[in-house]
Amino acid sequence: MASEPMAPGPMLDVDQARQRILGAAHPVGVEAVELADALGRVPATRAYVAQTDVPPFANSSMDGFAVRTADLPGPLPISGEAAAGGGPATVLAPGTAVRIMTGAPLPAGADAVVPVEETEEADGAVTISGAVELGANVRGAGHDTRAGETVCLPGVLGPAAIAILASLGLATFEVRRRPRVVILATGDELVSPGQPLQPGQIYDANSFGLSAAVQEAGAEPIRLPRAADDEAALQELVVRGAGAGDLLVVSGGVSVGRRDYLRPVLERIGRLSFWRIAVQPGKPLAFGDVGGTPVIGLPGNPVSALVTFELFVRPLIRAMLGRSGDGRGHQQALLTEPMDKDPDRQAYLRVVLSRQGEDWRARPAGGQASSQLRSLAAANGLLTIPRGLARAAAGERYDAIILDPTSVEVGG
Template identity: 45%
Template sequence: MLTLDEALQRLLEPIRPLTGSESVDTFAALGRVLAAPVVSGLDVPPADNTSMDGYALRCADVAAGGTVLPVSQRIPAGQPAQPLSPGTAARIFTGAQLPDGADAVVMQEQCEALADGSVRIDAVPSSGQWIRRRGEDVMRGAEVLRPGDRLTPQALGLAASVGAASLQVLRRPRVALFSTGDELVMPGEPLRPGAIYNSNRFTLRALIEQAGCECSDLGIVPDRLDATRDALRRAAQGHDLIVTSGGVSVGEEDHLKPAVEAEGRLDLWQIAIKPGKPLAFGAVGHEEPTWFIGLPGNPVSSFITFLLAVRPLLLRLQGVAEWQPRSVPMRADFDWPRADRRREFLRVRRNGDDGLDLFGNQSSGVLTSAVWGDGVVDNPPGQTIRRGDVVRYIAFSDWMS
């Protein structure tokens, strides 16, 4: 069996980022991947401004607390400021431009407005206090976002702060999805004897869309070689990747292997992981082939294998360099005495004592474990776990971000 690292190396080595791009409104760019850098054409903030409501003044004019100064102007945010006359203060509001000549702001809680229109300053200011300097966030000409960055809500805000009304992003990978199996039916249909509801279709479609891709759902394909070959030919048209679940074993009713071999090329791998040992990787078509990944049919195996193998491939297609999930050391509040020769991904949940609890049934068919849990323990081959041991924890939220 291949190790996971060996399988990922073989899987990702031939994958090249997509080259097509498009310009989209910054409002519509959430989750997209930048194709071109965002360079600021201005300083942010564009001028010195105040971070407090209060009074702008010269420190030299306030030698002691209780100094009274006439108020020479009022400066709301968004209004231009006049130069500050010596020996005066300016009433100023958060975000407003600092007047030339002022070198500090005293917050209004440390001042008292007097009836004659002057203000008493009750605290001696220090130079620069409560002032946000021009360009302290972003300098003109700075590259604030790089090609390959996935656009988060805060990244969109940063792009907007430098005036980017639209962004050049890579086109979304187009993924075709189908399930194989005569036993599969859709929720809402009668559950005949021997049938099961097709949960993988919902899980995988959501994971594909969450990864920033367009998903063409081709439904459930009957367990026939001709039907499987036809589905593969349709899936290869206009798509970058085909993802399937089920049918990647070598039983008489598992038709994906011969179908992919007839329509393209296939490697059938046994990966030393649990859950999710079988993985099929190849391509469909001969002139301009479409990548293919066949996942196991058990729901947890399909879920975990997608995160381990399909997600990195989709991120690579989008030009994302950092695809490895972040693992953090945490304390195991459980025992796992059964070492396995494969690398295990145990469904766990953080508890209120900064430790990890283990879901009692780690079967690859128990999808409740992936809903109850908020992540997995990445457990090396041959490793037992005793209560109190430090283990490697990967949160689902980090894995799917």
């Protein structure tokens, strides 16, 4: 049943709004993927019980000679050769040595490997001077992982974790399905990049920027055709989008203008939880659901859309994947220049972060207007300035969200 129209009411704090949004998170299901496609995926379980030893047999960690330590020192006739992948291990006869390659099974009877550079070879014999420690240069069966041992995986599968799964003999692995996030941009003024602009038109930045943000958060973007500023057309696309994914993200149409229709559409066909947050940029932000599918209406300005995505949509996607938080690093950073803000809202200012030792610094990345997208592209952090302050003071420290740790300049 559609809800009654919502009165404006007070603006929610950022934490209050995020808590309500996260309350709508439902974990997505599980699917098996080939290891070649597992990079960046979230494992369905972070604890896997190994079914085999890794390595499954004792082997050499060096090119050299397999020996019995009791036979050393002295010259030993070379009685055979063991190569990696060469079949069953050979047998080392007492008083002899077997030439062995890295990774080859240790011959039965051998208890050490002497590196080739520590030997002298002549006339079919190898001379080893001095004693050799028992087990030297030998990797025992289960040296890395033993059968029955629990292997703890990271929250996201990276190259090393995928290599571990492959070493355990797994061709596929169960991961969380990527949440399907439907993206709907609204506005008569929007034109696809590559098309000629007519008077009063602008290029659609939100569809592409939000799609990229969805992928970065670990989800699958589904872009719908843009919605015109028409209530019936918007309603049709909202219904379509809510039925096509796990989450619908709409950009534009959430404010109080005569052609902003998302709020009345949600109130009529679904549920509207709130639509105003005390956040800068991005005060108009709608949240509700249609048929049980969460719907988040972001502001139309690209900066506001991307910043509010970072604050509210990204944590929701992570919660759907069974993960917590925003996945970003946070640091206290000293602001080098004063920056103005709206005292009635908590601000997230675009900054460039740098570090000298343990001392983090932040400087403005450029203009802070919600229409200035280039400063967001230049920023590697968002500086959080609490509600109630009219400006961020130079020399003060504030919490910084690190958007791109690879671009943080590190000084001496």
